[in-house]
Amino acid sequence: MRAMEPEELAELALRAAVAAGAGYADARWVRQETESLTVTDDRVDDLEAEDSSGLGVRVLVDGCWGFAASALLDPERVRDLGRRAVEIARAAASVPGEPVRLAPLEPAVASWSTPLGRDPFVVPLAERVELLLAACEAQRAVAGLTHARATVDLWRRRTLFWSSEGARLDQTVTQTGAGIEAVAVGDGDLQQRSWPNSFRGQFLAGGWEVVEAADLVGNAQRVAREAVDLLHAPELPERVTTVILDGQQLSLQVHESVGHPLELDRIFGTEASYAGTSFVRPEDRGRLRYGSEAMSVTSDATTPGGLGTFGFDDEGVPAQRAPLVAGGMLEGFLTSRETATALGTTSGGAMRADGWGSPPLIRMTNVNLEPGEGTLDDLVADTADGLLLSVNRSWSIDDRRVNFQFGVEAAWEIRGGRLGRLFKNATYDGRTTNFWGSMDAVCGPQAWVVWGIPNCGKGQPYQNGRVSHGAAPGRFRDVHVGVRGSGGSGGLKASPPVDGGSGGAHG
Amino acid sequence: MARLGERLLEVAEVAIAAEGADDAEALVIREAGGLTRFASSRIHQSTWREDLLVRLRLVVDGNRVGTATIHDMEPAAVAAAARRAAEVARTMPPDPGYPGMPGPAAYAAAARWDEATAAADPATRAGLVAGVVHRLPAGVTAAGACETRELEVAVANLRGVRALGATTAASFSILADAGSGTGWAEGAEPRLADLDVAALGERAARKAVDAREPRELPPGAYPVVLEPAAVATLVQFLGWLGFGAKAYDEGRSFLVGRLGQRVCSPLVTIVDDALAADTIGVGFDFEGVPKRRVTLIDEGVAASLVYDYRAARQHGVEPTGHGLPAPSAEGAYPMHLAMVPGATARAELVAGMERGLLVTRFHYTNLVNLMETTITGMTRDGTFWVEDGQVRGAVRNLRFTQSILDALSAVRAVGADTELASEDGHGAARAPALAIDRFNFSSATTF
Numbered sequence: 001m002r003a004m005e006p007e008e009l010a011e012l013a014l015r016a017a018v019a020a021g022a023g024y025a026d027a028r029w030v031r032q033e034t035e036s037l038t039v040t041d042d043r044v045d046d047l048e049a050e051d052s053s054g055l056g057v058r059v060l061v062d063g064c065w066g067f068a069a070s071a072l073l074d075p076e077r078v079r080d081l082g083r084r085a086v087e088i089a090r091a092a093a094s095v096p097g098e099p100v101r102l103a104p105l106e107p108a109v110a111s112w113s114t115p116l117g118r119d120p121f122v123v124p125l126a127e128r129v130e131l132l133l134a135a136c137e138a139q140r141a142v143a144g145l146t147h148a149r150a151t152v153d154l155w156r157r158r159t160l161f162w163s164s165e166g167a168r169l170d171q172t173v174t175q176t177g178a179g180i181e182a183v184a185v186g187d188g189d190l191q192q193r194s195w196p197n198s199f200r201g202q203f204l205a206g207g208w209e210v211v212e213a214a215d216l217v218g219n220a221q222r223v224a225r226e227a228v229d230l231l232h233a234p235e236l237p238e239r240v241t242t243v244i245l246d247g248q249q250l251s252l253q254v255h256e257s258v259g260h261p262l263e264l265d266r267i268f269g270t271e272a273s274y275a276g277t278s279f280v281r282p283e284d285r286g287r288l289r290y291g292s293e294a295m296s297v298t299s300d301a302t303t304p305g306g307l308g309t310f311g312f313d314d315e316g317v318p319a320q321r322a323p324l325v326a327g328g329m330l331e332g333f334l335t336s337r338e339t340a341t342a343l344g345t346t347s348g349g350a351m352r353a354d355g356w357g358s359p360p361l362i363r364m365t366n367v368n369l370e371p372g373e374g375t376l377d378d379l380v381a382d383t384a385d386g387l388l389l390s391v392n393r394s395w396s397i398d399d400r401r402v403n404f405q406f407g408v409e410a411a412w413e414i415r416g417g418r419l420g421r422l423f424k425n426a427t428y429d430g431r432t433t434n435f436w437g438s439m440d441a442v443c444g445p446q447a448w449v450v451w452g453i454p455n456c457g458k459g460q461p462y463q464n465g466r467v468s469h470g471a472a473p474g475r476f477r478d479v480h481v482g483v484r485g486s487g488g489s490g491g492l493k494a495s496p497p498v499d500g501g502s503g504g505a506h507g
Numbered sequence: 508m509a510r511l512g513e514r515l516l517e518v519a520e521v522a523i524a525a526e527g528a529d530d531a532e533a534l535v536i537r538e539a540g541g542l543t544r545f546a547s548s549r550i551h552q553s554t555w556r557e558d559l560l561v562r563l564r565l566v567v568d569g570n571r572v573g574t575a576t577i578h579d580m581e582p583a584a585v586a587a588a589a590r591r592a593a594e595v596a597r598t599m600p601p602d603p604g605y606p607g608m609p610g611p612a613a614y615a616a617a618a619r620w621d622e623a624t625a626a627a628d629p630a631t632r633a634g635l636v637a638g639v640v641h642r643l644p645a646g647v648t649a650a651g652a653c654e655t656r657e658l659e660v661a662v663a664n665l666r667g668v669r670a671l672g673a674t675t676a677a678s679f680s681i682l683a684d685a686g687s688g689t690g691w692a693e694g695a696e697p698r699l700a701d702l703d704v705a706a707l708g709e710r711a712a713r714k715a716v717d718a719r720e721p722r723e724l725p726p727g728a729y730p731v732v733l734e735p736a737a738v739a740t741l742v743q744f745l746g747w748l749g750f751g752a753k754a755y756d757e758g759r760s761f762l763v764g765r766l767g768q769r770v771c772s773p774l775v776t777i778v779d780d781a782l783a784a785d786t787i788g789v790g791f792d793f794e795g796v797p798k799r800r801v802t803l804i805d806e807g808v809a810a811s812l813v814y815d816y817r818a819a820r821q822h823g824v825e826p827t828g829h830g831l832p833a834p835s836a837e838g839a840y841p842m843h844l845a846m847v848p849g850a851t852a853r854a855e856l857v858a859g860m861e862r863g864l865l866v867t868r869f870h871y872t873n874l875v876n877l878m879e880t881t882i883t884g885m886t887r888d889g890t891f892w893v894e895d896g897q898v899r900g901a902v903r904n905l906r907f908t909q910s911i912l913d914a915l916s917a918v919r920a921v922g923a924d925t926e927l928a929s930e931d932g933h934g935a936a937r938a939p940a941l942a943i944d945r946f947n948f949s950s951a952t953t954f
């Protein structure tokens with residue numbers, strides 16, 4: 001028997017769902033190809049090549065959601081997915097709430113794909129291996145280095161989205177990443193320096209040109225030297241000071257303390273038990289001062305090269321650009337068709353699933369900190385006393401996105417407008433609106449880069465999202481760096497709780 | 508789709524029949540399950556999915572290794588994946604350290620498959636949620652998830668490995684919200700029928716009510732009683748920070764220079780034991796090596812590492828059955844950690860604390876310093892002040908930044924009962940509650 005085409009499978013699932021009683025249904029057929037290569041020192045340490053296709057059916061029955069998905073796609077099983085999704089939705093009605101209503105949407109019939117320079121999947125594996133071995137060899141030329149690692153990751157996802165409202169969408173998104181990690185070990189310590197970013201490098205939508213732009217070999221020796229230097233650098237002492245975050249670190253700061261708190265599902269409490277909620281309330285729009293006047297943040301699914309760039313989200317809503325924070329004031333949220341209804345608006349197009357097996361959730365697209373003026377050199381020159389903090393190595397924030405603490409790979413002292421000593425094990429912490437309120441400068445377009453975050457976790461079952469943040473280096477005043485209580489004897493401070501007061505708050 | 512059983516091994520055998528391979532291995536995994544999520548005391552998301560993965564590892568020219576993974580079990584697709592893996596292998600540089608593949612082994616039968624759990628339908632899960640939600644006290648709402656799933660795993664290789672195993676798992680988590688306070692509880696078992704969902708709901712609701720109107724507490728070092736979920740976070744982080752032999756060999760393990768030495772209190776023993784009756788999983792690793800019980804920390808002494816096949820060959824020891832799909836940049840990984848319980852009832856742990864904090868669980872923990880085993884994270888869903896052995900109300904959540912080994916060195920008592928907990932997908936860990944004399948809280952939040 002002839003295998004059915006993906007379009008036929010999507011149509012079959014949709015018809016089965018509607019016939020079983022779905023008031024609304026959509027079917028997503030997804031094929032995801034992944035190739036991941038890791039070279040450590042002088043050998044290929046890992047190579048994964050994965051090809052995964054499947055279909056997920058999402059339905060609304062009497063205002064309740066149901067979702068069923070499978071990788072095994074014979075016609076009878078596909079029909080069963082439609083029926084099963086309806087059965088799941090009906091079971092949900094036993095613990096009902098307000099019926100789900102979807103914001104209106106003009107169903108689109110369209111195709112979209114990521115603009116590519118050179119298709120990364122056709123770059124011969126031998127060429128990829130050769131590049132990564134060369135990047136490791138260049139790192140290993142630096143005396144004192146313990147390990148060199150280089151990576152390339154390729155992802156391609158084709159999504160067919162068929163809805164009972166008539167949407168017929170065919171999208172192919174290609175994303176590419178590359179990076180190096182230099183590791184120095186000694187005297188009971190381990191230090192790492194990465195390029196262009198930590199956690200396997202820089203990721204963008206695009207082709208092999210992303211790898212070439214990273215210039216892994218050209219940066220290898222500098223990065224390796226910095227790792228070795230870190231091993232011998234002093235610990236960053238605890239204090240309150242001015243910090244400049246580089247674009248890599250600032251992109252994660254945006255992610256954790258702006259992007260996530262403005263996801264409207266978190267705000268409405270539907271992610272409460274796992275990822276958490278938000279300190280932001282729906283009524284804060286137009287009223288909450290989120291940060292200083294230098295802070296403007298935009299959600300933009302059209303940003304060239306972003307991991308959150310697409311033609312349509314996974315509800316079939318077209319890509320959009322909209323302000324989230326303008327001049328420090330809260331202006332908008334990341335929304336879905338369901339949550340937009342509660343605000344009386346249409347969806348902002350932020351529903352994304354991590355594959356065929358997961359229902360879409362509200363996710364960031366490209367949540368960008370808009371640029372200001374000048375270069376990083378200008379900003380350092382304008383700073384009398386402080387620190388330049390570079391590239392993330394640790395992150396944590398509370399379940400309402402208020403109290404955060406980040407660690408970075410490297411910290412350079414700034415004295416009299418010049419970079420000075422290198423410090424290791426640097427951390428900083430604060431509270432979200434206080435911290436953003438202390439930002440007095442962001443560098444300009446020449447320093448603004450779209451940084452990819454390929455490992456954003458959310459949802460149950462767990463989903464891994466890929467998002468981006470455009471960011472240039474930014475400066476923050478009166479920031480607490482280092483960890484209270486980490487050094488010194490300190491003694492045991494078993495004080496009784498106090499009512500009111502500042503209680504050690506800072507930021 | 509019903510359980511596939513021996514059919515999985517047949518798929519694996521088709522896969523390794525590729526012509527021209529010197530070595531071949533197939534890993535076949537079928538997973539299926541449903542998850543019902545609720546929030547604001549209503550079911551808002553309910554899903555079911557099934558997946559089937561075939562991963563091939565082929566070796567040509569003696570030591571060139573290629574892999575390919577597909578999500579399909581049709582013979583033509585599997586054969587195409589085998590050709591792809593062989594093509595990759597021919598392109599790869601030789602691996603001088605290629606260790607070969609494991610040979611046949613006997614596997615302990617693990618009776619962790621429960622038909623009722625595998626067959627649990629959405630109405631069953633919704634019914635459990637409804638039962639809990641409808642019994643909540645006035646003014647309390649709930650969020651959480653009820654999940655049932657089944658897992659079948661097969662591994663076959665040309666050297667005669669034929670491993671087949673299956674497990675089921677059920678979990679129920681609930682966050683109760685009483686306005687200014689939240690409480691939380693979670694249970695996980697191989698069999699759905701063994702989950703006491705009503706008790707979990709009552710515990711979370713009681714905590715939420717008790718956690719209302721939290722007071723502010725200055726950051727600082729305090730004695731603590733950590734409940735099992737919080738202890739499980741510490742144990743799982745230790746697992747991630749370097750019990751694997753490859754991490755140790757590469758110098759990226761906190762155990763470098765410490766094996767055989769005392770690293771924490773003699774009250775602390777940590778094992779990895781996938782064969783324990785009270786955990787979830789199959790009895791072999793992703794290379795088909797039988798899993799063994801390994802004592803990692805023995806009464807406070809760093810005792811042993813876990814080994815995949817490659818590391819075991821390098822060290823001249825037997826593999827412990829902790830291999831991830833090979834080749835792996837990470838190496839061996841302990842996925843079934845357990846801290847051995849003590850003799851102190853949980854209530855006595857609190858009763859024995861003059862002044863300090865009772866912590867329900869941690870949130871968003873992350874590594875700060877690997878060699879120091881320092882991590883940071885937040886408390887959430889029930890953090891209480893204890894004075895003279897009595898809980899004296901809730902406090903606002905605090906950030907901790909703390910060396911795990913330092914905390915485990917300051918253990919005063921170990922709880923007698925354990926819970927199976929999970930943290931951010933790193934696996935499952937069974938842990939007791941702990942009383943610890945000093946735990947560093949570095950900052951505070953607003954709720």
